[in-house]
Amino acid sequence: MSVPRAAVRPAAVRRKVESWLAEQDEADAIVLLARPQWNDEPVLTVAGRTVRVVPCPTPLAARAALADRPPHEKLVLLTDLTDNELGDGLLAHVSLQQGRSVDPWDLVSQTFGGQVRPDSTLVRTGRWVADALTELAPAVGWPPPTGTILTRDHALRHLAGTVLGLEPDGLDAAGLLQWSTDAPAQMRLGDLPVEWIDGIGTFLVDVAGPVAVPVLAAVRAGHGVDAIPLGLLAGVLWPRDSAQSSDVELAVARTRLEPRFAGTRLTETQAWAYTEAAEAWIYRALDDEAVRHDAHRILRRAEDIAEEIGVAGRLAASPLLPAGFTQRMRAFGAAVRFSLPVAGPAVPAGDLIERAQERLAEVEAHRSADRTRVETARMAVRLLRWLATPEQQPPATMLDAVHRQIREDGWVDRARLDVFDGDVDQMVGDAYRVLHQAVHARRSRHDRHFAELFQDATGAERDPGALLRVEDVLDRVIQPIIDNGRRVLLLVLDGMGAAAGIEIAESLVRSGAWTELTPHGGQRTGVLAALPTVTAVNRCSLLSGMISVGDRSDELKGFAARFPDGVLLHKADLRTPAGLAVDREVAAAIEDPAVPVVAAVINAIDDALDRSDPGTVEWSADTVKGLRDLLAIAQDRVVVMVSDHGHVVDRGSEAVVGKSESSENRWRPATGDPADGELLFRGTRVALADGELILPWQEELRYGPRKAGYHGGASPAEAVIPLLLFASGNDETVPGWSGAPVASPGWWREPLRQTAQADQPAAAAPRTVAARPSRRPRAVVQDESLFDLPAASIPPPLAGPPAPVDPASALVEALLASPVYADRRGIRAPIPDERVAAMITALLAGNGRATLETLATRAGVPVHRISATFTALRRLLQVEGYPVLSLDPDGRTAKLDIPLMIEQFVLAPS
Template structure:
């Protein structure tokens, strides 16, 4: 009795017939052991030969098939009979005089170019491999193996690539993730028998890693196109750090299982899928606008799935999902709200918690740069509020310097916070912060206005105070007297806050060095009153208090500098293809033209018809500055303005009646109110020498604009002064390389304390100023996280820090390594190292320069010398983080290399 066998597969029969015909066997028929069942077309054409397939359940059927065979036709008899049951008479007409078996591995050899040997591990993989190779052979055949042996990897890689319609070289985790985005390519895999699908998955796991299991499970469950969104969520559902949300994560895991066909992912599989999905997002974003759009689609889909399975509360742990960024920003806003003082200075512990929350915001890879910058400004303002308020300034000069060295930086930060955030919860925190900052700044504004009125009315000699009408005599002329030519840039309307941005932009590359009086802090200039262009700019260019428009300025300037050139906006403009008018370039190049003065109206123009509060003022936004500096040659560049400005306060504005249509000053026809001050004296050039000026920023008299000037606030009255040279910090006698200009609270975080531990966003792992460049969808800053994060919070100095530095300076190896030709002063080495040791072994370049009293432009060179001094046998004791501005000290290596024993 015959043994039951399986049905013959059409492809397998065809391959067997091809092999039979290749043998040049003269027999007319071949009998194959198979179930006598043939659902396909009985007539095959194999290499030009007509072949008929005949099911033969009995010897009689076989005999009939042989009898009815047409001339030139070959037969394939499918039968379950044995040789003895078929009989010698029929066997004599068959190939090899026997019933032959369909050996799938013989077919495999044939399909791979007739290889002689098979890898034993391939055969042990199972018959399913041979059947699948036969059933799914591509029209052009399988690629021949590189050697005489068909290896398991070559066979399975070829099969898997064919079934997934994916190049063999892309059978890795990234290739599978990309494959999952194409639903059409997944269809074939979803229809495979379980044994084949499981075998292919097992092979993929071996070459692509554990990520293959959840990917292929999701594909078979019909959720393949959601693999990347599911992967982005997987990292939130298998928390490893004991953070909050464990119950929510457990529920989410259960609800996610059906999308993987019931597969319960292991922690390792979930982690692998999550890492691969995030890596896909990063790669795709870098592919350009189309990639960004595709990545954003996946991110939004992940958020939709999160809503469907009820885990939106965990999204703050994601470093890429936009909702995670919003959650982190809201958590930061909560920290800001708690840190805003009701009265008195802000509490350091609360500020430190806000700094910690900011770090989680900065770590988010989908963080919107302008919103992160606003958050940074909020923390800076908190640190400022945490400083003790100094006594009221005794002189107008003291008040002016407070604006240049402290409050101007406050103004820069609060412009961002005032502009706010689109999220109402975050915006409310910023509103509270801005109110607290305004309360303190208003006291300063009132103090300044009182001193301004008193000094102006007293007609006192200026002394060290630099007035706008003195700039030509006290700044420009001494430079000329030293044989240097000058480029005077008059930035109409530039406030101290705007000047801090412009200075950073101009000096960032190192091509221009800022100078300050005797290398000390920046100083400023006092505007003429009222602080309007026709008064203060004309006074600047005349060298005396004067009133007038461009013609008056030109006449006065020409009288003062007969060979000089004064260029207004129209004179700077050039024709097509040129950034500057040829006459401007000629004047800058002419050695006989001692002073070229250029009026740049970009900021003042913005007060009328733009948005000065949300613009970052730099060479990108004031292009004329960059063009003029490029052509300045060896000229000393002096940058001033004629007055500053305040921005419109929107619904917070207070409009007062006035007989004039001026926005920020009025004639003294009525007494000054509570928020006003009466100013009289020879420096008041309008209204007969007596005017009423508001000292509160939100007040105005005239029509609404984007910004205003004319009043008595230091933001309007204090003029920034920047002196720049092309790398020569000894160009101007009495001036030297400027120190770091920003105050400590601007750049240095408060130390973490036990009372203020890091507060991660719930479930987190651990301006709105318009950027010049367009940020599509606000999606990603794909630089490494360290490039955007704030410097690490400083820690309290350790008791060993001073002893360690002392031991280093006294060590024999240190003495050996000192360069006798260009020694780095011991006191400077000590200051730098003590700063690092006292700040958790990390500090920014600005902090190092400020603490060690090094001019800002020399800190890079000094750091290079220090690294060379401390780098024994090539081991780096000092390194710079990828952000390019944070220095890290390897304390243990320092001790080891110099054989120090901290006490």
């Protein structure tokens, strides 16, 4: 009696025939015990032989097939008849004189080399696995396992890898997302039997994790090519903030998203894993120039889907989507705007500034951030902090006023130039406009007071005392350096004010090749210009050592009279032939030990006042043409960097054009009375108009034709010249000068939001801590805020009366007491523990981030040594090569991986 049998798949027949032909059996036919059903091509070519497949439901059908067989063909008879039903006469003409069963697992073994047997776990997975492995086997068979047992993992990894077009070891979340970008590959999966798809999907969840669920669900729904955009949106729709997770708008959006996952409802775990994998894919793609355009296309697609499901307004939650950056910037702009009072004194409230700083942190964290816009946002927050600082007593002397411009207001100028330039988004731009108005109002009071002191000092003809004037630089700065046996390179950066000087000094110190020196290692000082603050007056006075007026030839004469063995180079002298960055004669002069001082006039900044926009240029050794090249060959000279005057930038629609009988931009003859924003100046330091003229102190006032920037007036931005000294190597090379401290004022640096004691200079951290943990903990996921650190990361206090424990202090104490730290310190040296504690405390207070300037300030490290100190600290913390401490690409911001530090130094209890 025939036995009901399963239908046999074409690949199984082919495998059985391959095995039969390999036996070199001379029989012309083989009987396979299977359902007599065949819907494929009746004639196969196997191993070069023609094989015809004939379903035989009856013995008569089998006999007819044998009788009709052409001589060149082999036969495969599919039948569910028993050998008795077929009869000995028929079986005498077939291989082995009997029917052969089609065992799917025998065929699987054959495809893996024939010397293996499936383990029970693989067999229990289901018949579908055997059919899939048989049908999808490569022509050369599957790679055999290392032993004789074919495991489920080995078999299904190769099967799934073949189906998805991935390497067996690439069956992870990243691999699945990469596969989702290949539409033809998804179609190949869709062509498989449903049971196979389900089985492969189950296995992928095992090996790739929960990400496989939404990816495969999207593929089934026909939205597989949107798998990565959908993953990016999952982070918006399933926020980790429990307060938002119950949001009705998000719940509705999740429902709208379900059809794109074929009705599958994602769990939070699946959604979070999905988002992390999608974001990681985008991060890699953005860093790879070859596929960066794909990443941007995917980001745009995610925003389109967000619009379709009604959550476009919630994309600020995404750290990647460009629309999210726009929304974060607008939230930041609103925070800036709300921090400024509508009426009354423009002094922002501290809690509102804190909110703006929080919004800034969100902007900074966005991967699609426009770095220029982010830097402007940082400047805006700095200006908010400056506005919140109590107004000090006005300077009592001209020297104090110069120092305020160099040490405080010059930094304000640097920041407000960026804010004045604005933002492309109208909402943010409006906030910046209001902020700039508040800053300008306060700075204008400073400018007026400066000009009044300047007016008084100019008219009184007092002895300057400690005040450096432009005509004093050669005698009081350059000559003492030469007298102490050092040669000088004097760089006159025409038009460099305090703001530009700050940027240039930073770029030189950051390079590591130069050390900034200040008088006795104190704060920077400045030089007071002569009047009017134009090149013809001040550059000639600077280079001749007396108040004078002249052009290039007069400057050469005056300099030669003061330094007969010196060399003065102007713009034409610095031009070079093809192939040379520095002219041979210029290089020879700088390298000549017999030349005590080489002076070079560099016009890049002053030229920008006419030909470009000095307010938008970030001045540095790279943007001031020729500066880096001159410094490269002046390593054995002390570099003194000054200017002849500063400048103000054009105020656009805010500019005021005053009446004048001359065409000068920022000064006019003393005819009539001074108007608003002007003062009358007279004295021997007024070098034009017979020693008497009217100068504007208001920056927005001009008289002549419109340009990008102006100089000539009595504002501190024009009249205060930064004095910058640099030496290569030894910071004690110039008597009376030594390594400079951090130059920026406190409001410029990010605040430490921990406790009041964090604002004090670093002190040694207490060394008594809790008992040390006995084993290394698992990594802790970093929370959004330092003060939400997991309790496990904070060592328990010593026995005694309960007292409030500051988490950051406890963590620092635990670090210093860690056996791992002790071992590292013993071989790494030589940073004092109190310095380590100060820098780690600063980083913890900033949620793992702080600028190098902040670290230098908190740890009491001279600014020129902070790079080396940071490098030593990074080596100290880098256990087993893991980057506990790193430096951002901006070269200015340190980043501490707090969870990794906790793990590497075993700071959590077991």
